[in-house]
Amino acid sequence: MEQLHYIKTDIESDIATIEFFHPKSNSFPSTQLNELIRIFDELGANDKVKIIILKSAGDKVFSAGASFDELLTIDEFEKGKKFFMGFANVILAMRRCPKFIVGCITGKIVGGGVGLTAACDYALAESNSAARLSELSIGIGPFVIEPAITRKIGITAFSEMTMNPTEWKSPEWLKEKGIFNHVYPTIEECEKASLDFAKNLSVYSLDAMRDLKSIFWQGTDHLPELMKSRAEMSGRLVLSDFTKETLMKFKSN
Numbered sequence: 001m002e003q004l005h006y007i008k009t010d011i012e013s014d015i016a017t018i019e020f021f022h023p024k025s026n027s028f029p030s031t032q033l034n035e036l037i038r039i040f041d042e043l044g045a046n047d048k049v050k051i052i053i054l055k056s057a058g059d060k061v062f063s064a065g066a067s068f069d070e071l072l073t074i075d076e077f078e079k080g081k082k083f084f085m086g087f088a089n090v091i092l093a094m095r096r097c098p099k100f101i102v103g104c105i106t107g108k109i110v111g112g113g114v115g116l117t118a119a120c121d122y123a124l125a126e127s128n129s130a131a132r133l134s135e136l137s138i139g140i141g142p143f144v145i146e147p148a149i150t151r152k153i154g155i156t157a158f159s160e161m162t163m164n165p166t167e168w169k170s171p172e173w174l175k176e177k178g179i180f181n182h183v184y185p186t187i188e189e190c191e192k193a194s195l196d197f198a199k200n201l202s203v204y205s206l207d208a209m210r211d212l213k214s215i216f217w218q219g220t221d222h223l224p225e226l227m228k229s230r231a232e233m234s235g236r237l238v239l240s241d242f243t244k245e246t247l248m249k250f251k252s253n
C-alpha cells in the first residue's frame with residue numbers, strides 16, 4: 001500500500017525540524033501547502049524555537065513542485081488561482097517567519113520545489129541536488145515562485161533556468177548562482193552540516209536574527225499583491241489543452 005503523505009515537526013534544543021513527504025516525489029497538493037503555512041506560522045510564534053530546518057523525506061527528490069494530480073483536476077480559473085496561491089502563501093509564510101529557515105536539500109528539485117528552496121534563508125545541498133524549472137514545458141511558467149528565486153539568483157540566471165525547462169542545473173551551478181550556500185558529497189554529510197549549522201546559529205540573539213531576516217527580504221513589501229497576479233497567470237494557463245495533455249502524457253508514462 002502506498003505510504004500516506006505527511007508533514008512532521010520535531011523540536012529539540014531551540015531547533016525545529018520540519019520534514020515533508022508525499023509518495024509522488026514529494027510534490028505538493030494544496031493540503032500539504034496549507035499545512036506547511038500553518039506550521040511556519042506556528043513555529044514563528046513558538047518561543048522555544050530559534051532556528052527552523054526544512055527537509056524532505058527520501059533520498060531521490062527533495063520536491064517535484066506542484067502536484068500534477070491536483071493540477072489535472074483544475075477545471076476553472078478560480079480553482080487554479082487558489083491552488084497556485086498555496087505556493088505564494090507558503091513563500092509569504094517563510095518570509096514573515098521571524099526565525100532563520102535553513103534548507104537541507106537532498107535530491108532533485110523541480111518547479112515549486114525550487115521556489116521553496118530559494119525562500120529558505122540558507123540552503124545546504126548534496127551532490128545529487130540538481131534542479132530545473134520545468135513549467136514552460138507543461139504550458140505554464142514559474143510565475144508565483146519567480147520573486148523568491150530572482151531574489152537569490154537574479155533575473156539572468158532565472159531566465160536561463162526557465163527558458164531551458166528540460167535542462168538540469170547542477171548543484172555547483174546552483175551554488176555559484178546563489179540558491180545553495182554549500183554542497184556536500186553525501187546526504188548524510190548534508191544532514192549533519194544542516195544540524196551543526198542550526199546549532200551554531202541557535203546561540204545568537206533572536207532579536208538580531210529577526211532584524212537580519214527583514215534585511216534579507218528587504219524591498220519585498222509588494223510581494224503579496226504581486227503574487228496574486230502571478231497566481232492568476234498560472235491559474236489561467238493551467239486550464240489549457242496543452243497543459244492537460246502534457247500532464248496526462250507524463251502520468252501515463
Ligand SMILES: CC(C)(COP(=O)([O-])OP(=O)([O-])OC[C@H]1O[C@@H](n2cnc3c(N)ncnc32)[C@H](O)[C@@H]1OP(=O)([O-])[O-])[C@@H](O)C(=O)NCCC(=O)NCCSC(=O)C[C@@](C)(O)CC(=O)[O-]
Pocket residue numbers: 023024025027060061063064065066067068069084087108110111112113115134135140141142143144145146230231234250251
Ligand atoms: C521529480 C522527478 C525528477 C522524479 O524522477 P524519477 O525519480 O525518475 O521518478 P518518476 O519520474 O518515475 O516519478 C516518481 C513518481 O512521482 C510522480 N511524480 C513526479 N512528479 C510529480 C508531480 N509534480 N506531481 C505528481 N506526481 C509526480 C510520477 O508520476 C511517479 O509516479 P508513479 O509512476 O510512481 O505513480 C520527475 O518525476 C519529474 O521531473 N517530475 C516532474 C516535476 C515537475 O515538472 N514539476 C513542476 C511542477 S509545476 C510547478 O511547480 C508550478 C509552480 C508552482 O512553479 C507555478 C508558479 O510558480 O506559478
